[in-house]
Amino acid sequence: MxxxxxxxxxxxxxxxxxxxxxxxxxxxxxxxxxxxxxxxxxxxxxxxxxxxxxxxxxxxxxxxxxxxxxxxxxxxxxxxxxxxxxxxxxxxxxxxxxxxxxxxxxxxxxxxxxxxxxxxxxxxxxxxYNFSKESFYLASLRSYQEANNNYFDDLEASVLAFSKAYQVDLNKPITSKELEEILVEEFNYTIHDNELDKHKSLDNLRSVFIPKNKTLLLASEVDDAQRTFIYAKELAYNYLKLEDRLYTFSWIKFENFDQVLNNFYASYFAGALILPKALITKKLQAIFEKKTFDASLFLKTMECFNASPESFYQRLTNILPKEFNIQNLFFLRFTHKAGSEKYHLKKELHLSHQHSPRANETNEHYCRRWVSLNVLKEISSNNKEHVFDMQISNYPSDNMKYLLLTSATKDPFRENHYRSISIGLLINKQLLKKLQFAENKKIISKDVAVTCERCAIKNCKERKAPPVFLDKIEKNNKIENVVAELNKRFS
Structure with a gap:
């Protein structure tokens, strides 16, 4: 000791x-x-x-x-x-x-x-709640992100310095080919494309890094956007000199918190490189200036970067607080298997306080009025590659409303599995000054809750479970009132 x-x-x-x-x-x-x-x-x-x-x-x-x-x-x-x-x-x-x-x-x-x-x-x-060491580390990381409004100026500066040093043009989409060239020529990487396919137990991994001889093994299913992100993370580890790191993507386990933190730094660097701050800010400004939301322009903006929808939405959590002073927002990632009634919240981030939609560890049923779940239901029943939707979610219990932007895509590594990525913006005076379309009546608005078990909405057709927790509270209140009346009568 x-x-x-x-x-x-x-x-x-x-x-x-x-x-x-x-x-x-x-x-x-x-x-x-x-x-x-x-x-x-x-x-x-x-x-x-x-x-x-x-x-x-x-x-x-x-x-x-x-x-x-x-x-x-x-x-x-x-x-x-x-x-x-x-x-x-x-x-x-x-x-x-x-x-x-x-x-x-x-x-x-x-x-x-x-x-x-x-x-x-x-x-x-x-x-x-079966809270593992990894869960504790990830919760600590979220707290760190939230304490810094999920914006790290030193990492943004490192990306600019990197792009200058290696002559990477941040004004056009970055391809995996140019990042691969830097990895091979500058950092002596050897890259294999199909080795992981030979091992069925590794079918959920996108990459494995062998540090002894700097060999990077990639799954053949990765598309160019995913490959670009993996390469960008590897460049981050080397350029930022992050030694204590993870060697698989996605991660299997964390040995210590430094690995969690360095994995985040590398991911942040990769996102900032692929979706440069100046360029994405300019394009978002054009969307936000419109009086009505232009969904086609939003999707076009997303597609002009060589990045997955998840990377794009995550980058919004860096840009919106810093460049647009939109401080109150949340990010959610759900997974879903086609034909199943279960939805799993795998990732979340809350700025600048804990918002209503949040992870639930008690096997309750997430509100089926959430647009995050509805897009999963839609994409799992058709052959579309990408489903986008938006909604105003009103939480009567909190007296708060959020503008939700949501995308659903297929999981390329798991058959019949899908994921949705959402960003929710708290509707207040500050947001309405930035986004005039946020109060457009054409946007579908729904009263929602966190889970069915805690929902007070009457006659909800989407309900999957009775409001047992609210019923218990109501029963206790009645008991308290009767006891108070008896106390008053016999005092």
């Missing part, structure tokens, strides 16, 4: 023993002959006593020496010990969030019982 953790554990144990014996710091100082300030430093985890001092404390407190120096904590402090011994604080770069590890340690030392209760609660919730 880290030395500072060992100090903290000893301090926590000493403080607990002292408290259990109803001793103040002053009392322990008088009993042991050690200064009050010295004991205070020990309990805060700032100092570790020498063996002779531990022997004095052991004798005066009537606690075995071995128990004093053991790293084992009793059940009241065990969760804190588990956190420290797991090294999870070392795996998460706290400095990214502007937090010093020493600050967290001091908080633990000052209020161990309360911090322990909090940690125990988090662990219990995580176990209840």
């Amino acid at each position: 880290e030395e500072e953790y060992i100090k903290l554990i000893f301090g926590l144990k000493l403080k607990q023993i002292r408290t259990d014996k109803n001793l103040s710091l002053f009392g322990l100082s008088k009993l042991s002959g050690l200064s009050k300030s010295y004991l205070n430093e020990i309990e805060k985890g700032k100092k570790y006593p020498k063996p002779d001092k531990i022997a004095i404390l052991s004798e005066k407190l009537d606690i075995p020496y071995d128990h004093m120096v053991s790293l084992k904590l009793d059940k009241n402090l065990a969760p804190i010990g588990e956190i420290l011994q797991s090294k999870i604080l070392k795996e998460i770069p706290l400095e990214v969030f502007g937090i010093k590890e020493s600050t967290l340690i001091e908080i633990v030392a000052n209020a161990p019982a309360k911090v322990n209760a909090f940690i125990s609660t988090i662990i219990e919730i995580a176990q209840y």
